[in-house]
Amino acid sequence: MDQEPSKLTLNEGSTINSSCLNCYDLSCLTLKNDSVVMDELSSSQTNNLCPTEAILLNESGEVGINEKNCIGCGLCVVSCPIGAIYIGKDDMAVVNRKNQNLEITNEPFHLESCDIASSSPAIQENEKRLRKIINLIDGLLTRTSVLNRLVCKSLQLTGLNTNLTRQGDVNLRMDAVSIYNDDYILVEIEHTADLDSPRDILDDFAVFCSRYDIDKNKTSGLIVLTELPNKRTEYWELITDIEAV
Known part of the structure; x- marks a missing residue:
């Protein structure tokens, strides 16, 4: 069974499915790692989060998933600050953009804080x-x-x-x-x-x-x-x- 995006609770108390907000820092694409364990390794490190580079910005500047490259590891799911990415069909990552209750905008912004309640784990840890x-x-x-x-x-x-x-x-x-x-x-x-x-x-x-x-x-x-x-x-x-x- 497919999982779902996390629930986002608005100020007035209503609850909706989290939808991609085009975050300013794009934590689902890059993992900031300021601490270098050893100086001689600093030049060989990458901030790209996805091990197969399956998550990217499309021509419209929106976060998307290349299904051919996605292995369903769940790193981008864990990193999304509002839980808008989830493991869906065929155990691949899905970026949720469907939300009829909010106006859609492509303007980037910086997310200060939010409380999310995940409807299910980022990825079920099972042998299969x-x-x-x-x-x-x-x-x-x-x-x-x-x-x-x-x-x-x-x-x-x-x-x-x-x-x-x-x-x-x-x-x-x-x-x-x-x-x-x-x-x-x-x-x-x-x-x-x-x-x-x-x-x-x-x-x-x-x-x-x-x-x-x-x-x-x-x-x-x-x-x-x-x-x-x-x-x-x-x-x-x-x-x-x-x-x-």
């Missing part, structure tokens, strides 16, 4: 939908960069300062670096379900802490997998062994 997103990513020629951007922007939306590393950088071998309360988080993002990622994290720790003279106690690891390995017992045994080192 998540698997569809992963399958769409796996079918792309740029699947590695798309998955990396999806994870990076998801972490940024939680308030965790995160930068993707540069491909081929021997000093920053992990896929991304986050920082939380002055502690570094080294992130490995994997498509395949194997035992390499825990070993990679160990290698990341050794190179990172040595190269930048950072205390290992101020560093932790995060592994993002699209699925768990079939031999889960061996995987968790390896994690336990690493923790004991």
Whole structure:
């Protein structure tokens, strides 16, 4: 069943479906990220929110969705300040513009504040939908960069300062670096379900802490997998062994 846009309560108490207002800052297109985790990564970052650049401004200057590129990840849904974007048909993002109770204007404005009540979660976290997103990513020629951007922007939306590393950088071998309360988080993002990622994290720790003279106690690891390995017992045994080192 399709989801719906959020409800917007007006000053007089009436409630309507939220409709796109052409916000001044367009938070559904770009994610402002002023905090750079490491100076040498500043030039390689992008403020584009959508990992596949499926959301854009059309010729009329309105926010639209390119359905061919949309993977239904829900990042734009979460970022819309009034809940005018929702996951609709075929699990793709929809920008709501239908509202018979308001005058439509193309004049941009800055939204100061609002209270919204979502009629449903931004995206239902269930195995079927998540698997569809992963399958769409796996079918792309740029699947590695798309998955990396999806994870990076998801972490940024939680308030965790995160930068993707540069491909081929021997000093920053992990896929991304986050920082939380002055502690570094080294992130490995994997498509395949194997035992390499825990070993990679160990290698990341050794190179990172040595190269930048950072205390290992101020560093932790995060592994993002699209699925768990079939031999889960061996995987968790390896994690336990690493923790004991």
